[in-house]
Structure formats: C-alpha cells, structure tokens
Amino acid sequence: MPVENTIRILLVDDEEKFLKTVSERLSIKGFNVMTATNSDDAITAAKKEKFDVAILDLQMPGTSGSELLKILKTNHKFIEIIMLTGHASLDSAVECTKSGAFGYLEKPYDFDKLLTTLKGAYEARLKKKYEHNQKRTEDIQKLSLNSSSPLSFLEALARLDDGEK
Amino acid sequence: MKKSTDLLKYESLAFFGKVNASISHELKNIMAIISETAGLLSDMADMASTENPVSPESLKSYTGSVIEEIQRGFNTIRQMNRFSHSVDTPITEVNLIEMIDLVIQLTGYLSFAGKAHVHNCGDSKPFVKTCPFLLQAVIYQALVNQFKNGGPGMETTVSVCSQDQSIWRVIFSDIEQDSAHVFPDDNTKDMAEAIGVKIICTANRLELDIPSSIETVS
Structure with a gap:
C-alpha cells in the first residue's frame, strides 16, 4: 500500500x-x-x-x-x-x-x-511516536524489574498511561 | 491644512501599507485557488489518459471556478486602483456613498470582516470637499472597529444622512462596543481632527460628522 x-x-x-x-x-x-x-x-x-x-x-x-x-x-x-x-x-x-x-x-x-x-x-x-513508544517500553521494563508485586507493577503502569491511543 | 499634510506623511503611510497588504493577501488567495484548480484539471487529464474518464460536469465546474476567481481578481485590482488614486489630490470633492462603498470593499479583505452595506438617507448625493485619503482612513478604522467588536458574523449598515447644509452624518448601525477594541485610537483621532471630522463613539453609538467642505474647518 x-x-x-x-x-x-x-x-x-x-x-x-x-x-x-x-x-x-x-x-x-x-x-x-x-x-x-x-x-x-x-x-x-x-x-x-x-x-x-x-x-x-x-x-x-x-x-x-x-x-x-x-x-x-x-x-x-x-x-x-x-x-x-x-x-x-x-x-x-x-x-x-x-x-x-x-x-x-x-x-x-x-x-x-x-x-x-x-x-x-x-x-x-x-x-x-516511535521514540515515545520506545521510551515507554523501556520504562515498563524498568518498572517490571523494580516492582515488588504484580499489583504495584500495574499501579505504576497506570501512572505511565498518558491516554494517547 | 499643514497638519493634514504632515499626517499624510506619517500615519497615513501606515494605513496605505495596511490596506495594500490586505489586498495582496486577497490576490494571493485568488492565485492559490486558480493554481490549485489548474493543477487539479491537469491531474484529471492525466487520469483520463490512463483509466478514469473525466466527467464533463467536473470539467465545467472547475473551469467555471477559474473564471469566477479571475473575475474576483479583476474586482480586487479595480478596488486597489481606486484606493491608490485616492492620494492623487490632497483636497478634492468626493461622493461619500462611493467612498464608503470602496471602504466596505477594502475592509472585506480582512479575515475578521463581517458584512456592511451603505445607505443614503436622503435623495441628494452627499458630496464633501475634503482630503479623501484621510477621510477614507477614518471611515476604514471605524468599520474595522465595528467588525472587531461584532465578530465575523456581524452585519452593519453605514448610513449617510444630512444634518444641515454644512455637515453630513455617517451612522454605523448595530454597535457593540468592546473595551478591548477602543475607538478611535490616537492616530485616527489625529486624522479626523485634521479634516474636521467629529467622532461620536459611545457604548451603543458610532457616528462621524463630516463637514461639507474642509475649507470651513477652522
């Protein structure tokens, strides 16, 4: 296309x-x-x-x-x-x-x-958008490594969500 | 009249530049439409030579659009010419209705302009002996003030009425004064004063008293 x-x-x-x-x-x-x-x-x-x-x-x-x-x-x-x-x-x-x-x-x-x-x-x-997504992926990876429990990981993830669809 | 001559050199030059800029903006818009339509016709011709037939209605519509824009361009150039010639003679006799009509056309090129119509209250033609360029500038600023206060959808009527043998009154209808757009500014006040025009501007009233002859102005 x-x-x-x-x-x-x-x-x-x-x-x-x-x-x-x-x-x-x-x-x-x-x-x-x-x-x-x-x-x-x-x-x-x-x-x-x-x-x-x-x-x-x-x-x-x-x-x-x-x-x-x-x-x-x-x-x-x-x-x-x-x-x-x-x-x-x-x-x-x-x-x-x-x-x-x-x-x-x-x-x-x-x-x-x-x-x-x-x-x-x-x-x-x-x-x-690519740079933004890449940074976001890095942030999520860092979060998952640093989170003590699945719930705290989800809470931190929600804070990262900027609403952009 | 010394003051008028001085003003022509300074404040009026700014007005002349402002109006010319708005005319050139209009001409660029016209040229952009003609250029895009010609491009579109060329694209359609390319398409027709491959697989897509071009409908005669489309061709007619787009060529009609070019013709209309060329006509609009001619009208704009005609107004530009009338405006340019208003500095030919410092003092001369002018028909107020014709002058206001030209000012309405000129303000029409501004992006915030609404609609305006001129109306003669009497049967006689309102001739005044004045400095046409300065009077034009004052009426232009008054109309710009109207449009700025009224917003893009506003319609106004500019009426010319005889007060007595020595004064013509220009009345702007549908006044909505906004403190953000104060009228008259100092330059307009100076220009009006130089040609003996009295500006009456309150919350719901905008009128210009124009002497029939500048020679009677002390």
Missing part, C-alpha cells in the same frame, strides 16, 4: 473553493483528507478522529490559524502541522515555528512542495 493511503490529513481554510480543490487533489494522490472551514469545526473533528497531519490557513475569522495550531499541538501530542498563508511574514513564520509548526508555506505554493512537506511531516510524526 502506498504511504499516502495511510496518512490522515485535516485541511482547514475559510476559502471553500481552495479547500475543495486541494482536498480533491490530495485525495487523487491517495491521502485521506477531512476538511473544515473554521477552527471550531477543526477542533471538533480532531476530537472525533485522529489525524497525522493538519494543514492550517493562518488567517481565518474567529479563532485564527496560529491559535488553532497551539490548541491542536496541546491536545494531540503527535500531530504535525503545516501552516499556509497568503500573508507571509518573517514574524508569523517564527511564531508558528515556535508554536511547533512543522512547515510554513506561502500561497500560492507549488503543489509538489506541499506533497514533500506533507511526507516530511508524516515521517516526523512517526519518528516522534
């Missing part, structure tokens, strides 16, 4: 035509895409479904893309985020990077560049 088929994308932009066209192009390339026209809908969608990468427009009415970036990064540990903007500035790029954005593209952008950035973001997510 091509890697694109396994990548779940949340695409958020208040320009509906843009949203429709980009999601269709990404779908043709095999990605699983869900769209939202505002931040509130995006937050709800991210609560219901798990996404690997979110592509966010920076300037949207209501909750802005940069605020949405912070919310998604806080609530979804492994999600990677790519920002899109028609209003690119060094300040906003720095702010988004500080808030944890993986990439920052200026509209209109080259579609191949978006694909490359998407794949890079997915790889970063996999790496982050």
